[in-house]
Amino acid sequence: MASTRKFKPVTHVIFDMDGLLLDTEDIYTKVFEELVAPYGHTFDWTIKARMMGVTPQEGARYLIQKLDLPITEEQYHEWCAKRYAELMPTAKLLPGAEKVVRHLHKHKVPVGLSTGSDAEKFNTKTTNHREFFKLFDPLVTCGSDPEVKHGKPHADAFLVPATRFPDKPDPAQCLAFEDSPNGVDSALNAGMQVVMVPHPKLDRSLCTKGTLVLDSLEDFCPEEFGLPAYDS
Structure with missing residues (x-):
């Protein structure tokens, strides 16, 4: 009808x-969960909602500042790029x-x-x-x-x-x-x-x-x- x-x-x-x-969103979630876990943090949908749709640069700045991660933006991008290369083609x-x-x-x-x-x-x-x-x-x-x-x-x-x-x-x-x-x-x-x-x-x-x-x-x-x- x-x-x-x-x-x-x-x-x-x-x-x-x-x-x-x-x-790709579930892949992003998996990557960010892996990224923040060693520092005692949980990546949840409250944080994810704020990061969705923004540029990689803006996302990196937000997540590092939000969770006070002891890494640089360069380290963030290098780590994520490696995991993206492995997971995103799927x-x-x-x-x-x-x-x-x-x-x-x-x-x-x-x-x-x-x-x-x-x-x-x-x-x-x-x-x-x-x-x-x-x-x-x-x-x-x-x-x-x-x-x-x-x-x-x-x-x-x-x-x-x-x-x-x-x-x-x-x-x-x-x-x-x-x-x-x-x-x-x-x-x-x-x-x-x-x-x-x-x-x-x-x-x-x-x-x-x-x-x-x-x-x-x-x-x-x-x-x-x-x-x-x-x-x-």
Whole structure:
């Protein structure tokens, strides 16, 4: 049965990656748990929620200061890079991710990507999904893109990819997809509607700002935003 919900129609779509398209959040959790455990700390979802969506540099500064870790940012990045290289290539696409992206691409809806990762980490994470990620244009790696002056929750992470679509749409014409509170704030600050698909363990009190909040990308109905409906 067709959905009766209606939102402002859009023409372009910009996706986050970690925790939305790729199942990397549990890998991040494992890595950070391993990092802080030797110093007598626990990495929980209160801390994780604050780190989701930010650049690697901002995440490092926050975690080191929050837990008063006796390590430098350089040591943090070196240790994490080693574990990411071992674990991130195993990340799988989340349910509904391939369906929605390939559907939009098939119907010639421009789809972009904005990830807090830098280019190197993006390449590691997408090792087994190269063809899928070729569908995104533009593709912005906020952690290493010189035009992204400020990471999420600032607007740069979504304004920059919007300007890189060939027809340079108004941000209001773009629909953002996010899983993190920082990412949702970034999209809203950019003047976009945003569909939030949070991790099941994320505190639901942090999931109230999205234009639409879904349990899974499988629940997304494109026609609610004026996009082509799925083929029956």
